[in-house]
Every structure is written in structure tokens, then in C-alpha cells.
Amino acid sequence: xxxxxxxxxxxxxxxxxxxxxxxxxxxxxxxxxxxxxxxxxxxxxxxxxxxxxxxxxxxxxxxxxxxxxxxxxxxxxxxxxxxxxxxxxxxxxxxxxxxxxxxxxxxxxxxxxxxxxxxxxxxxxxxxxxxxxxxxxxxxxxxxxxxxxxxxxxxxxxxxxxxxxxxxxxxxxxxxxxxxxxxxxxxxxxxxxxxxxxxxxxxxxxxxxxxxxxxxxxxxxxxxxxxxxxxxxxxxxxxxxxxxxxxxxxxxxxxxxxxxxxxxxxxxxxxxxxxxxxxxxxxxxxxxxxxxxxxxxxxxxxxxxxxxxxxxxxxxxxxxxxxxxxxxxxxxxxxxxxxxxxxxxxxxxxxxxxxxxxxxxxxxxxxxxxxxxxxxxxxxxxxxxxxxxxxxxxxxxxxxxxxxxxxxxxxxxxxxxxxxxxxxxxxxxxxxxxxxxxxxxxxxxxxxxxxxxxxxxxxxxxxxxxxxxxxxxxxxxxxxxxxxxxxxxxxxxxxxxxxxxxxxxxxxxxxxxxxxxxxxxxxxxxxxxxxxxxxxxx
Numbered sequence: 406x407x408x409x410x411x412x413x414x415x416x417x418x419x420x421x422x423x424x425x426x427x428x429x430x431x432x433x434x435x436x437x438x439x440x441x442x443x444x445x446x447x448x449x450x451x452x453x454x455x456x457x458x459x460x461x462x463x464x465x466x467x468x469x470x471x472x473x474x475x476x477x478x479x480x481x482x483x484x485x486x487x488x489x490x491x492x493x494x495x496x497x498x499x500x501x502x503x504x505x506x507x508x509x510x511x512x513x514x515x516x517x518x519x520x521x522x523x524x525x526x527x528x529x530x531x532x533x534x535x536x537x538x539x540x541x542x543x544x545x546x547x548x549x550x551x552x553x554x555x556x557x558x559x560x561x562x563x564x565x566x567x568x569x570x571x572x573x574x575x576x577x578x579x580x581x582x583x584x585x586x587x588x589x590x591x592x593x594x595x596x597x598x599x600x601x602x603x604x605x606x607x608x609x610x611x612x613x614x615x616x617x618x619x620x621x622x623x624x625x626x627x628x629x630x631x632x633x634x635x636x637x638x639x640x641x642x643x644x645x646x647x648x649x650x651x652x653x654x655x656x657x658x659x660x661x662x663x664x665x666x667x668x669x670x671x672x673x674x675x676x677x678x679x680x681x682x683x684x685x686x687x688x689x690x691x692x693x694x695x696x697x698x699x700x701x702x703x704x705x706x707x708x709x710x711x712x713x714x715x716x717x718x719x720x721x722x723x724x725x726x727x728x729x730x731x732x733x734x735x736x737x738x739x740x741x742x743x744x745x746x747x748x749x750x751x752x753x754x755x756x757x758x759x760x761x762x763x764x765x766x767x768x769x770x771x772x773x774x775x776x777x778x779x780x781x782x783x784x785x786x787x788x789x790x791x792x793x794x795x796x797x798x799x800x801x802x803x804x805x806x807x808x809x810x811x812x813x814x815x816x817x818x819x820x821x822x823x824x825x826x827x828x829x830x831x832x833x834x835x836x837x838x839x840x841x842x843x844x845x846x847x848x849x850x851x852x853x854x855x856x857x858x859x860x861x862x863x864x865x866x867x868x869x870x871x872x873x874x875x876x877x878x879x880x881x882x883x884x885x886x887x888x889x890x891x892x893x894x895x896x897x898x899x900x901x902x903x904x905x906x907x908x909x910x911x912x913x914x915x916x917x918x919x920x921x922x923x924x925x926x927x928x929x930x931x932x933x934x935x936x937x938x939x940x941x942x943x
């Protein structure tokens with residue numbers, strides 16, 4: 406079996422892998438463009454001379470300036486933390502599609518408020534707008550992976566949910582390079598620093614409009630009693646008629662999952678809270694999902710995203726424009742490696758191996774960078790403004806860290822959390838996971854300037870050590886989930902993580918053979934190609 410061979414849980418008609426399912430996933434994943442753009446542009450923008458001059462940065466001491474910068478960055482994550490929880494009632498009552506439209510609107514309003522900030526009015530509108538925009542992306546970060554995982558065929562679920570990470574990197578690369586572009590082409594005035602804030606309105610507007618042309622999650626519709634529309638949407642997404650045996654199997658699995666929910670948890674908004682509290686197995690998976698985002702942030706990624714000028718200064722990069730250029734290259738590498746992850750790795754090599762390989766390689770790189778800074782003290786030797794050969798090697802290892810991190814811990818935790826819970830608790834679980842992401846994100850954004858001020862090169866050793874610890878966590882606790890249907894996740898997490906994937910796939914193949922034998926025994930015959938062509942008119 407080759408690296409690029411898709412692992413299918415059962416024989417799957419080619420019609421299932423069609424443009425409709427990709428289109429719905431792309432539109433929903435565009436929410437991540439908003440998130441990626443903010444994480445990339447904000448640190449560079451507030452470091453611009455035009456921004457600091459307008460808000461009279463010289464009046465502050467270094468510690469006061471670090472505190473204000475941290476507050477500007479981190480209030481966004483604080484809003485996202487609460488937005489992730491607000492997404493649970495939105496996703497439960499109004500659906501995945503309308504919920505995403507609501508949060509796109511909230512983000513757009515927040516972004517508009519930021520544009521009112523200037524030297525005369527002060528930073529108040531900037532703080533308020535970022536909190537509101539944060540609530541928008543917090544909610545979207547919850548609902549987007551859920552929506553995509555619920556419409557995805559199992560064999561390409563990782564790839565489709567991975568589009569969310571690709572959107573993040575597209576936004577990131579624009580955010581990194583926009584600062585370099587304006588610093589090179591525009592005079593240092595109000596217009597220069599306000600343009601990056603205004604660009605935030607573009608992805609939110611496109612996402613809001615695009616959502617009018619996608620269909621609601623079939624699983625959510627069926628769970629809310631709207632079975633007819635749910636089946637119609639599922640047939641539209643699969644380009645197959647409801648009488649196709651593949652569709653019969655998928656519908657049967659959805660019905661079985663809902664029946665189990667009704668018998669074990671019950672139906673209702675508050676039933677899920679009771680189930681989580683009373684069910685140790687679910688609580689355990691909540692812990693695993695939240696911990697993945699702790700380990701993701703423990704890699705140091707958001708310290709780099711939000712404070713890239715500070716990071717590169719510690720290695721010896723001097724000058725605002727040079728730092729922004731270096732940051733832009735970092736964004737390009739992340740995007741390229743995300744494409745490799747998306748199309749070649751996540752649904753082939755799998756989640757578990759990616760996380761472990763990425764953590765080991767990334768850790769070794771950070772040990773090297775920290776060691777160089779400890780020995781060479783580049784921040785104290787910047788007289789000629791050029792990097793030494795040791796500094797160049799440190800930058801090479803930093804970019805190598807990016808190559809290890811991007812196709813592993815960057816997007817894989819989102820894929821894991823979108824698929825490791827069954828329908829009954831998926832929305833609440835994703836809210837908890839997304840809130841965990843934004844909580845750790847907030848802590849890193851809030852205290853990174855102080856960490857570099859007090860710890861120096863020790864920051865790199867700190868993150869390198871945590872990356873090694875994450876390998877132990879994944880090896881002992883995280884089973885492989887690639888190609889496993891959502892309805893089989895409960896069984897998967899009952900087994901020892903190392904061998905669970907093989908056991909579940911074997912059980913699924915046996916179950917599929919028995920199902921088809923029973924159907925054929927009842928006189929049903931299926932010609933998949935013919936049914937696929939009939940579905941073109943659905």
C-alpha cells in the first residue's frame with residue numbers, strides 16, 4: 406500500500422469524492438483565514454514606527470510598552486475563548502451554517518470598530534474591536550471543524566478538515582507580507598498602519614457571502630428531527646441516490662448513532678452537560694482534546710506568530726524591515742509545508758505518527774537555536790548589522806523547526822478534535838477544545854514579551870523540553886483516527902492506543918461484509934456507477 410493510497414472504511418464510489426463536498430469545506434474553512442491573518446499581522450503592525458509614533462510609544466518604559474503590546478494582542482484571544490463557548494448554543498439551536506454566519510458578522514463588526522482608533526481617541530476602540538473580533542473567530546473555530554467533519558467521507562476527512570489549517574496559513578502569509586509591503590512602499594503615517602487592520606474585513610465578508618451557497622450539515626438536520634432535508638443534503642453532497650448501498654450504510658450508521666445517544670444520553674441541550682459530568686470515558690476524551698492544544702502551544706508557535714520581530718531580534722536580526730522580511734519567509738515555509746501535510750500526509754501517514762515525528766524534530770531544532778543564543782549572545786553584538794555564520798545556521802535551524810512543526814502540530818490537533826467525539830457531544834466537545842486553544846493562546850500572547858525579557862535563550866529550551874514531553878503523551882494516550890467513521894470513535898477509544906486503529910478497521914471490514922451480504926440476501930442489487938450517474942441530477 407503506497408503512501409498516497411487512501412484508507413477507506415468500506416468500498417466507496419468515486420462520486421463521493423466530488424466538488425460539492427470540497428466546496429462546502431472550502432467555504433467553511435475560510436473562517437481560518439481571519440484567524441491566520443490576525444495572528445500574523447498584529448505583531449508586525451504594532452511594531453511599525455507609524456503606529457508607535459501615532460500612539461506616542463516613547464512615553465512608555467520598555468516594560469510598559471511590552472505590557473501594552475501584550476494587551477493589544479491578547480485581548481483578541483480572550484474574546485475568542487468566550488466565543489468558543491458561545492458557539493455551542495449557536496451550533497445546537499441554529500445549526501452549523503447559520504452559526505458560522507453569525508460569527509462572521511460579529512467578526513466584521515469588531516474589525517470595523519478597530520478602524521476608528523487613532524492617536525486622538527487612543528487605544529480603547531482597538532481593544533474593544535479586538536475583543537469582539539476575537540469572539541467571532543472563537544465561535545468560528547468551534548463550528549468550522551465540526552461542520553467539515555460531519556460532511557466528510559472518512560477517507561478524506563483529514564484532508565477536508567485540514568483545509569481549515571490551509572486557510573489559517575493563507576491568512577498568515579498575507580498577514581506576514583502585508584507589513585513588509587506597506588513598510589517598503591508607504592510613508593510612515595496613519596494610512597500605513599490602518600491598512601492591515603482594514604484588510605480583515607475582506608475574508609469575513611467573503612465567508613459570509615459564500616455560506617449562502619453551501620448546505621447545512623446532514624447529521625445536524627437529522628439529529629434535530631429534519632430527516633427529509635438531512636437526507637436530501639447528504640445525497641447532494643455525495644452525488645448518490647438514497648438507494649445506493651453506500652448511502653444506505655451511511656444513513657444506517659447515523660441512525661444507529663442517534664439511537665445510541667437517545668438510549669444512553671438523551672436528547673436535549675442540557676443532557677450533554679450531564680453526560681459529560683457522569684461519563685468518565687467522555688471526560689477522558691475531553692481531557693485528550695484540550696491537552697492537544699496545550700502541547701500545540703507548548704511548541705512555541707504562537708510566541709513566534711504574534712511576536713516574530715522579538716523572536717528574530719533575539720537571534721540577531723536587526724531593523725524593522727529586515728525582521729518583517731524574515732517573518733514573511735517564515736510564513737511562506739509554513740504555507741508550503743501545510744500543503745504537503747494536507748495533500749500527502751494527514752490521510753496517509755496519519756495523525757499519530759505526524760505528531761511524534763514533528764515534536765522530536767522540532768525540539769532538536771529549538772535546542773540548537775537556544776544554544777547558539779546562549780553562547781554567541783547575538784543581541785549584544787549587532788554593530789555591523791549582519792548575521793554571523795553562526796547566526797545564519799541558527800536561522801536555518803529555525804526554518805527547519807518550521808518544516809517539522811507545520812505538517813504536524815499546526816493543524817493535526819484540529820483534525821483530531823473534529824473527529825474523536827460522536828454526534829451526541831461533538832458540538833460541546835469542540836467548544837471545549839477550541840476554548841482550550843484560545844486559553845493557551847491567550848497565555849502565550851500575554852506573557853511572551855515578559856518571557857523573552859526575563860528568560861532570554863531559556864525560552865527556546867523551555868519550548869524544546871515541552872515538545873519532547875508531547876511525544877510521550879501521544880505515544881501512550883492518542884490512538885490513530887485516520888479513515889475511522891465518526892460513529893466508531895467510541896469503540897476506538899476503548900482500545901489500547903497503539904493497536905486500536907488496526908483492530909477497528911478489521912471490525913469495520915467484517916461488519917461491512919455482513920451488511921452487504923444481508924442486503925443482497927434481501928434481493929437488493931447495486932451497480933454503483935449507474936447510481937452515481939443518476940445522482941448527477943440530485
